[in-house]
Amino acid sequence: MEKNRSVQELEELANILRQNVIKILHKARSGHPAGSLGMADIFAALYFKHLNLYPKKPKHPDRDILVLSNGHICPVMYAAMAGKGFFPKDELLTLRKAGSRLQGHPHREALPGLETSSGPLGSGISQAAGMALALKNDRKPNKVVCITSDGEHQSGNTWEAVMFAEKYGLGNLTVIVDRNNIQIDGNTEDIMPLKSLREKYASFGWGAIEINGNNMKEILVALHKSMQPRKHPLVIISHTTPGKGVSFMENKYEWHGRTLSEEEAMKAVEELEENRGKIL
Amino acid sequence: MSLNKHLFTEKQEWKSTRNGLGDGLVEVGRRNKNVYALTADLGGSTKITKFKELFPERFVQVGVAEQNLASVASGLAHMGKIPFITSFSVFSPGRNWEQIRTTICYNNQPVKITSTHSGLGVGEDGATHQALEDIAITRALPNIDVIVPCDYEQAKKAVVAVSKTEKPAYIRLNRQKTPLITTKKTSFKIGEAQVLLEGKKLAIIACGPMVYEALLAAKKLEKEKVSVAVINMHTIKPLDKKKIIKYAKITKRILTVEDHQVHGGLGSAIAETITQEHPTKMKIMGVKDKFGESGPYQELFKKHGLTHNEIIKEAKKLIKK
Numbered sequence: 328m329e330k331n332r333s334v335q336e337l338e339e340l341a342n343i344l345r346q347n348v349i350k351i352l353h354k355a356r357s358g359h360p361a362g363s364l365g366m367a368d369i370f371a372a373l374y375f376k377h378l379n380l381y382p383k384k385p386k387h388p389d390r391d392i393l394v395l396s397n398g399h400i401c402p403v404m405y406a407a408m409a410g411k412g413f414f415p416k417d418e419l420l421t422l423r424k425a426g427s428r429l430q431g432h433p434h435r436e437a438l439p440g441l442e443t444s445s446g447p448l449g450s451g452i453s454q455a456a457g458m459a460l461a462l463k464n465d466r467k468p469n470k471v472v473c474i475t476s477d478g479e480h481q482s483g484n485t486w487e488a489v490m491f492a493e494k495y496g497l498g499n500l501t502v503i504v505d506r507n508n509i510q511i512d513g514n515t516e517d518i519m520p521l522k523s524l525r526e527k528y529a530s531f532g533w534g535a536i537e538i539n540g541n542n543m544k545e546i547l548v549a550l551h552k553s554m555q556p557r558k559h560p561l562v563i564i565s566h567t568t569p570g571k572g573v574s575f576m577e578n579k580y581e582w583h584g585r586t587l588s589e590e591e592a593m594k595a596v597e598e599l600e601e602n603r604g605k606i607l
Numbered sequence: 608m609s610l611n612k613h614l615f616t617e618k619q620e621w622k623s624t625r626n627g628l629g630d631g632l633v634e635v636g637r638r639n640k641n642v643y644a645l646t647a648d649l650g651g652s653t654k655i656t657k658f659k660e661l662f663p664e665r666f667v668q669v670g671v672a673e674q675n676l677a678s679v680a681s682g683l684a685h686m687g688k689i690p691f692i693t694s695f696s697v698f699s700p701g702r703n704w705e706q707i708r709t710t711i712c713y714n715n716q717p718v719k720i721t722s723t724h725s726g727l728g729v730g731e732d733g734a735t736h737q738a739l740e741d742i743a744i745t746r747a748l749p750n751i752d753v754i755v756p757c758d759y760e761q762a763k764k765a766v767v768a769v770s771k772t773e774k775p776a777y778i779r780l781n782r783q784k785t786p787l788i789t790t791k792k793t794s795f796k797i798g799e800a801q802v803l804l805e806g807k808k809l810a811i812i813a814c815g816p817m818v819y820e821a822l823l824a825a826k827k828l829e830k831e832k833v834s835v836a837v838i839n840m841h842t843i844k845p846l847d848k849k850k851i852i853k854y855a856k857i858t859k860r861i862l863t864v865e866d867h868q869v870h871g872g873l874g875s876a877i878a879e880t881i882t883q884e885h886p887t888k889m890k891i892m893g894v895k896d897k898f899g900e901s902g903p904y905q906e907l908f909k910k911h912g913l914t915h916n917e918i919i920k921e922a923k924k925l926i927k928k
């Protein structure tokens with residue numbers, strides 16, 4: 328059933344993820360909205376169509392693995408996990424509160440369904456590669472998908488992992504880069520230019536494709552391509568609009584790590600509600 | 608506990624603890640097909656070449672990339688493997704400390720961090736390669752066991768022991784050869800300190816290569832009719848508090864010796880227990896807030912006061928207090 332979800336249904340689900348991101352970040356009073364909103368379409372595609380997940384049995388041996396390297400966009404992952412049934416939706420409102428399983432940056436041991444703890448940038452691909460190597464050596468078919476930010480490609484650890492994944496021929500590994508061109512202190516190309524990530528990955532031997540990460544059709548085509556048998560790891564450079572779906576937040580790096588006032592949150596949810604069903 | 612019968616005789620055997628890692632890994636690799644060995648371009652030095660030959664698919668070479676070394680191992684562990692990462696202490700847990708903290712300890716993954724070159728014992732390579740801070744930075748982390756074996760046999764047993772625990776561990780090893788103090792039959796349990804010699808006036812608590820120096824000092828003091836206990840504190844974390852308090856009560860004086868900074872290592876760990884649970888006179892011997900340098904390790908130990916003669920001097924001072 329889920330595997331047959333249409334583009335339109337997935338867009339609707341992405342819209343709901345965005346509304347929940349706004350609501351829970353407003354309630355939490357701190358957190359990172361821009362990347363969460365920008366990646367909502369990809370999270371909708373992964374959680375509600377692409378990945379084999381077992382919300383009632385999160386450690387199921389046949390599950391696909393999703394590693395979130397840039398842990399600060401966990402609000403959108405939590406929203407997707409709740410939507411998928413990993414935990415009750417009401418619990419989303421506990422984000423960042425004392426005693427919550429929804430830590431400000433994900434804690435693997437706190438919440439079933441998380442594959443790792445993350446927050447410090449640059450080590451997600453390494454972990455995903457370790458998991459992919461174990462699965463490959465054990466001749467298991469599970470897919471490993473790692474979501475990364477563009478900013479963390481300034482970290483040396485990322486490139487150590489990129490070399491490693493190619494050396495070990497990890498064809499079961501797909502990395503998705505959120506290429507939104509912003510990071511906490513400004514625009515990536517001002518802070519430390521990354522230039523063409525596709526060319527960089529390709530020169531390391533990876534398969535590399537670029538998509539509009541806010542276009543559901545392009546996302547689905549790329550994810551479908553990632554499932555074809557291959558000998559090399561694959562990167563999907565996803566050009567996204569930070570703050571996507573909320574006009575006053577789009578493309579403004581100031582919203583990387585700033586939360587919304589009551590008024591802003593209401594305005595944002597209203598706008599998302601109005602645009603439901605429309606292609607943004 | 609009975610010591611190796613050849614100790615202090617002409618037949619005394621010398622072997623490095625890093626060879627204990629290599630041989631121990633082969634043993635656990637045979638028993639358990641989930642055991643992996645990883646290295647960051649130091650497989651020859653860390654003695655895991657034999658493992659590589661026997662189990663090529665379970666040998667992972669990451670190149671000069673210690674951050675990747677730690678995080679790849681975390682990923683392997685998440686899929687049910689038991690990865691041993693091998694390097695020098697300055698690089699791992701030195702360079703990759705944050706990856707060890709987040710991806711191994713916070714994740715509580717059973718990655719075994721094993722480092723074969725630590726302390727002044729590295730010798731000629733000099734200060735850049737002489738880790739004197741690694742016990743401090745690892746024992747500060749939750750979830751991890753920190754082990755400093757005193758000889759080859761113990762290193763081998765430590766490798767076997769950590770392969771059976773479902774949590775992170777750090778094993779600090781040495782490049783240089785040290786005498787075999789224990790035997791194949793000596794028991795080893797993580798967190799259970801070994802009393803090598805009983806004594807009444809003072810307890811010397813040491814780890815790693817300093818255990819032998821402590822024993823030499825105690826033997827000489829014995830000839831002078833000074834009764835000194837020697838404890839091999841092979842596990843710094845979890846610390847055997849019971850035994851520390853017991854000997855603090857018996858001897859009323861504790862002298863600690865380690866090939867590590869005096870800040871944050873074995874001595875500090877013991878002082879944390881002593882000051883809070885049974886205040887006792889104490890002296891911490893180690894490297895005093897200095898970097899090492901190149902030279903034969905015996906000379907470096909001498910320069911930094913880490914020899915049995917210095918231990919005897921400090922022991923006498925402490926007993927007079």
